[in-house]
Amino acid sequence: MATALFVSDVHVAGERPATTARFLEFLKSEGARAGSLYILGDLFEYWIGDDDLGALDGDPLTRQIAAALRELSVAGVAVYFMHGNRDFLIGAAFCAASGARLIEDPTVAQVAGIPTLLAHGDTLCTDDHDYQAWRRVARSEDWQREFLAKPLDARRAAVGQMRERSKAVISAKPAEIMDVSLAAVNAACRAHGVRRLIHGHTHRPAHHDFELDGVTCERWVLPDWYGPGGYLLVDEGGARLVNF
Numbered sequence: 221m222a223t224a225l226f227v228s229d230v231h232v233a234g235e236r237p238a239t240t241a242r243f244l245e246f247l248k249s250e251g252a253r254a255g256s257l258y259i260l261g262d263l264f265e266y267w268i269g270d271d272d273l274g275a276l277d278g279d280p281l282t283r284q285i286a287a288a289l290r291e292l293s294v295a296g297v298a299v300y301f302m303h304g305n306r307d308f309l310i311g312a313a314f315c316a317a318s319g320a321r322l323i324e325d326p327t328v329a330q331v332a333g334i335p336t337l338l339a340h341g342d343t344l345c346t347d348d349h350d351y352q353a354w355r356r357v358a359r360s361e362d363w364q365r366e367f368l369a370k371p372l373d374a375r376r377a378a379v380g381q382m383r384e385r386s387k388a389v390i391s392a393k394p395a396e397i398m399d400v401s402l403a404a405v406n407a408a409c410r411a412h413g414v415r416r417l418i419h420g421h422t423h424r425p426a427h428h429d430f431e432l433d434g435v436t437c438e439r440w441v442l443p444d445w446y447g448p449g450g451y452l453l454v455d456e457g458g459a460r461l462v463n464f
């Protein structure tokens with residue numbers, strides 16, 4: 221029975237070596253036994269461009285993660301990656317290095333025979349208007365072309381500033397604004413004709429059952445790895461959250 225594993229919001233970063241160690245251990249143990257592994261965004265704390273990976277002075281951490289994912293894909297585990305709001309600049313070079321297949325946000329995948337809507341989760345936070353406005357800018361071709369044309373040092377500095385600013389903005393925002401909007405969840409499930417949705421981003425791991433048009437639907441929210449971390453396991457027997 222092929223098992224599908226889902227993770228998101230690992231936020232791999234140099235300043236959190238314990239998270240990296242836990243994630244690498246997870247790939248070697250649970251990951252290696254799975255049929256597929258879906259990484260639903262924010263694998264990395266930030267990503268300034270694939271050229272950072274290949275550069276001589278590039279971050280060895282990102283190469284280490286890519287190599288560990290590559291081992292899984294070579295062993296026959298289907299590895300999928302979806303962009304998050306922090307690593308949306310991950311491109312073809314990282315995918316080639318890791319063997320991960322880039323999937324769109326959102327994607328409907330057949331998981332254990334059930335059409336399942338997969339999303340990072342930020343597009344469902346529609347009450348956060350400032351964030352949605354920034355997202356439209358950052359996902360535009362113009363912004364990305366301009367940003368990627370800057371030297372690596374300038375990009376690293378710009379991202380450092382963005383991270384500081386975003387910390388300040390997040391701490392000033394009411395918590396409910398940064399959660400998904402239930403209207404957006406309903407609309408997404410309706411639009412894609414699914415009863416099961418899996419997403420991350422909000423760092424509010426949970427299993428929600430809800431009624432939509434007279435049908436019971438499930439929404440699974442993945443844990444972040446700032447704490448001990450965890451994942452969602454889906455097989456023919458159902459879905460369950462596993463927290464470390």
Ligand code: MN
Pocket residue numbers: 229261262304305306340342420421422
């Ligand atoms: Mn996120």
